[in-house]
Amino acid sequence: MSAKIKEYLGEEVKSADxxxxxxxxxxxxxxxxxxxxxxxxxxxxxxxxxxxxxxATTCNKCGRIMVPPRMFCEQCFKPTDGWTYVKDTGTVNTxxxxxxxxxxxxxKEPIIVAVIDLDGASKGMGILHTMSEIDWKxxxxxxxxxxxxxxxxxxxxxxTDIKYFKPL
Amino acid sequence: xxxxxxxxxxxxxxxxxxxxxxxxxxxxxxxERFFNEIKKNGxxxxxxxxxxxxxxxxxxxxxxxxxxxxxxxxxxxKRGTVYxxxxxxxxxxxxxxxEPTIYAMLKIDDTDGGxxxxxxxxxxEKVKIGMKVEAVFKPKEKREGSINDIRYFKPVK
Numbered sequence: 305m306s307a308k309i310k311e312y313l314g315e316e317v318k319s320a321d322x323x324x325x326x327x328x329x330x331x332x333x334x335x336x337x338x339x340x341x342x343x344x345x346x347x348x349x350x351x352x353x354x355x356x357x358x359x360a361t362t363c364n365k366c367g368r369i370m371v372p373p374r375m376f377c378e379q380c381f382k383p384t385d386g387w388t389y390v391k392d393t394g395t396v397n398t399x400x401x402x403x404x405x406x407x408x409x410x411x412k413e414p415i416i417v418a419v420i421d422l423d424g425a426s427k428g429m430g431i432l433h434t435m436s437e438i439d440w441k442x443x444x445x446x447x448x449x450x451x452x453x454x455x456x457x458x459x460x461x462x463x464t465d466i467k468y469f470k471p472l
Numbered sequence: 473x474x475x476x477x478x479x480x481x482x483x484x485x486x487x488x489x490x491x492x493x494x495x496x497x498x499x500x501x502x503x504e505r506f507f508n509e510i511k512k513n514g515x516x517x518x519x520x521x522x523x524x525x526x527x528x529x530x531x532x533x534x535x536x537x538x539x540x541x542x543x544x545x546x547x548x549x550k551r552g553t554v555y556x557x558x559x560x561x562x563x564x565x566x567x568x569x570x571e572p573t574i575y576a577m578l579k580i581d582d583t584d585g586g587x588x589x590x591x592x593x594x595x596x597e598k599v600k601i602g603m604k605v606e607a608v609f610k611p612k613e614k615r616e617g618s619i620n621d622i623r624y625f626k627p628v629k
Binding site: 328331333334343375 | 477487497
């Protein structure tokens with residue numbers, strides 16, 4: 305719509321017409337399932353999360369400690385050399401505040417999504433997660449945070465085994 | 473320098489996902505009227521172009537040859553001819569069907585259009601291209617304004 309065009313030609317179907325069954329519709333839910341193989345590095349990473357630990361891989365050539373772990377150093381073009389644990393504390397590298405939930409519905413209490421550079425890993429190495437126990441207006445770049453884990457029994461070997469990161 | 477390998481396949485994780493790609497499709501002006509005629513009156517309608525004489529089944533609102541608005545709707549009856557067909561022995565998920573399903577492209581008699589639908593009351597071996605068929609409707613109370621309000625097409629005796 306613009307200043308010149310106030311309404312479109314044709315017959316508009318409003319979402320209420322669909323909801324109230326005033327117009328005929330075809331509804332379909334495609335069965336779009338997929339299975340993603342987590343590979344060597346990510347399989348171990350997820351297994352370690354279940355134990356409440358965060359694991360990284362190391363490269364002897366560039367000396368980086370990489371998290372999430374990978375089997376190949378993308379800077380040296382060689383296989384990584386070993387495994388090491390990193391801490392569950394870190395620094396906010398960047399963040400975003402979302403007032404829209406995963407299904408695009410509006411929410412009052414926003415979701416704070418942040419990239420957390422983990423302590424013990426190389427600079428700029430971290431994971432994407434959410435933050436909580438903080439007013440979204442008070443989130444700052446560079447602030448120190450710590451992971452809040454699910455109780456051991458509830459962990460499934462998923463990134464959600466960490467519930468969120470809270471300020472230290 | 474070798475890549476670490478997992479020898480036990482149980483060590484390799486999998487991550488299942490499900491993409492929610494639901495949709496609702498509205499039928500448009502012609503589709504709405506076409507399916508309501510099937511639902512309420514058990515009639516298959518076509519749209520006739522006054523200018524070039526083409527009869528569209530399913531009906532449209534404009535003639536795609538001469539761009540004239542199609543205002544004349546006619547009951548085209550429920551008979552047609554098998555234009556081509558295929559026999560499915562498995563369902564959409566690849567599971568074996570107890571009874572094969574016969575899908576056919578049917579030309580509706582005295583029109584220029586047709587419908588894709590199922591054939592019933594006939595053995596797959598006996599289906600022939602060019603055979604005469606007619607629509608079998610669901611009882612009126614079970615019709616909901618869908619192509620499945622026609623259960624199938626059966627051979628004309």
